[in-house]
Amino acid sequence: MNRKYYGKVIFELSRHGRRGYSLPKNGCDGGLDGIPEQLMRSSDPVLPEVDEPTVVRHYNNMSTNNFGVDTGFYPLGSCTMKYNPKINEEISSLPAFTSLHPFQPSATVQGALEAYYMLQSKLSEIGGMAEFTLNPYAGAHGELTGLMVIRAYHESRGDMARTKVIVPDSAHGTNPASAAVAGLKVVEVKSLPDGTVDIDALRPLLDETVAAVMMTNPNTVGIFEHSIPEIAEMVHACGALMYYDGANLNPMLGVARPGDMGFDVMHINLHKTFSTPHGGGGPGSGPVGVRDGLQQFLPNPRVVKRNVSGDSTFELDFGTEKGPHALGRISAWLGNFAVELRALAYILSLGRDGLKMAGALATLNANYVKESLRDLYELPIDRVCKHEFVFDGLADKSSGVTTLNIAKRLLDHGFHAPTIYFPLLFHESLMIEPTETESKETLDDFIAVMRDIAREAVESPETVKNAPLETPVRKPDDTAAALNPIVTFTELQNTAMA
Ligand SMILES: *Cc1c(COP(=O)(O)O)cnc(C)c1O
16 A cells, blocks of 8 residues: 555646657657548647556555455445355356357357356256246346236236335335336335334235235344245235345355245345355346246246257247247346356355355354344344344444444454444444354454444544544545535646646
């Protein structure tokens, strides 16, 4: 880290007349011949003027200001920031995959299609579903696709009155957002004090206008929803379908399957559970699975396996066999193939037992961290959790130190902050998901730091409230940034020209 470059944009390093290149003069002069006068610039472009070492140092220093799961512990609840094994990267970047063109004839891409088919099948096995499409680009996109499948199902039966989606109050924001984008109306159902869905509040909401109930299990506070089979029975009895938000599939791996619990449609966030580096907007993949009887509504294309005179071949099915109800395309071509390859590499390298162990360790780690901090942090739901849990700020709130302060102070100690102020069930939510890939030493370091911060909040609250003290950028003014965003270099261009 070099402080000279901290938080600077390249315009600030610019000096008039500095160059990082040299071009032959004639080449430039000759190149202007024949360009019509009205197309010529009237003034020079304002670009940073820097020498080559400055450019190299600027970008290299900037890259080290990034925080990622490869640089430190990242306990971001709900997002499953587990370590991404490098073998996934190697497999997905093999030239045999990266040099393919989507328009190549199937006969020349049998290996890629087989990999695709294999992942479709593995996900069906893991989720307890009849078929998966790998087309959607993210969890939210999977939700939208799944809800469109559900709508197509109701419409195919002439059941046009089903326009509502019931969503728990603890749900991730994408659930109601996807329902709205799918043209459905969102109805919220309350949770009980232990964070699980209140069946008695749900029952009166179920009628012939409900298209689906969206849930996740374990739910957003990391608690296993034991009543899902009962809920599924009620929902099916009213003619609606059960949608499973698979973002919390990690602790269920090899232990319990959404299909067996009574869910009809689900998505999986491959980038979370099946380890693709994500964050900052991508890349992702949100395959959607359906139970038997709903396959014909899935989008196209998909990969099918055929047996031709004893040999298996793989082909793209554009929906010609599916009839009038299939969704058609919801993404360009087959989805995010490189993410799909990473997920397949991960699933095959862990195998059945490894996946099951991942879920169990994620659960053990979350409970270990929870139990090691519960004397100093408020634990609103005191139960065995699955892969994540939620504190409601400090147990002793007399210092006025908030969850935001704690999150910022963690940055000074080299940890990424947990998810904060989500779920909305508590005022000071601090949602911790350690994942299975962290060693006991890392968890112990994190616990020690969290205990130090709680002590510091009592002994020197101003230090915590002013955090972060040691990061390249201190505390940005979130409100000013939202109200008055500066998205161009206008100010700095003047600096550059000076
Ligand atoms: C991450 C997440 C989503 C959305 O998934 P994206 O892949 O980010 O679009 C939905 N629900 C829950 C519970 C999540 O954690």
